[in-house]
Amino acid sequence: MPEFELDGRSALVTGGSTGIGRATVLALADAGACVTVADVNERDAASVVEDVRRGGGEAQFVRTDVSVPAQVEAAVAAATRAFGGVDCAVNAAAVTLKNVRVPTAEVDIELFDRIIAVDLRGTFLSMKYELRQMAQQGRGSVVNISSGSGLVATKFNPSYIAAKHGVIGLAKAAAMDYAGTGIRVNVVVPGVTRTPMIADIPADYLANVEAGIPLQRVAEPHEIANAIVWLCSPLSSYATGSTLVVDGGYTAQ
DSSP: OOOOOOOOOOEEEETTTHHHHHHHHHHHTTTTTTEEEEEEEEHHHHHHHHHHHTTTTEEEEEOTTSSEEEEEEHHHHHHHHHSSSOEEEOOOOOOTTTTTOOOOGOEEEEEHHHIIIIHHHHHHHHHHHHHHHHHHHHHHEEEEEOGGGGGGTTTOHHHHHHHHHHHHHHHHHHHHTTTTTTEEEEEEOOOBBGGGGTTSSOOHHHHHHHHHHHTTTOOOHHHHHHHHHHSSSGGGTTSSSEEEETTTTTTGG
């Protein structure tokens, strides 16, 4: 792994208990950061915190529903109290609704609102309080996690597609708002990644998915995490408002 130069810096990761979020927590800790895991999944969050500590790093868990403003504000405050601020924030918390794929006119309003509340509004709330703390510090890096669904559309998934497009737009808007202040805001767009989100996909269907990816395989979580950590680190000091696509070439076709 390259030298990411995050020794002693404070990192906050929403949705850090599983999948790409978990891999990011471990990669940030490996790079020397002290990590606050903000998530609703207490069991898995406790597990990743323990993994960090066993490896000699520092981490804490703060139970956080990113759709609730007070809980997000409290997570940022906890990271600041424990580790002296928030030097980098990774907004990975998201939900998707399996087996609910319908055209736009058939989307259930309550389900649409749930996706937007977590994936888009939750990202906005996270950024709101993260950026407020970073503005006080005069430094910081925010990385939003979008999806290929934030760049292109597929059939029968309008709620998630709308939310993930919005995540990219929020990052670009904030990058312009804070340009020149010492704060950078960027986005990582992962391709299909081997996480619990795809655990139920039948093997034959997954093989078809992989056949459509130029690199002929899905990503491993650490491969996405390495891109995220790069954007958190000083090595990406000239990157802001950027959308870094890490999808094996899928959207380049």
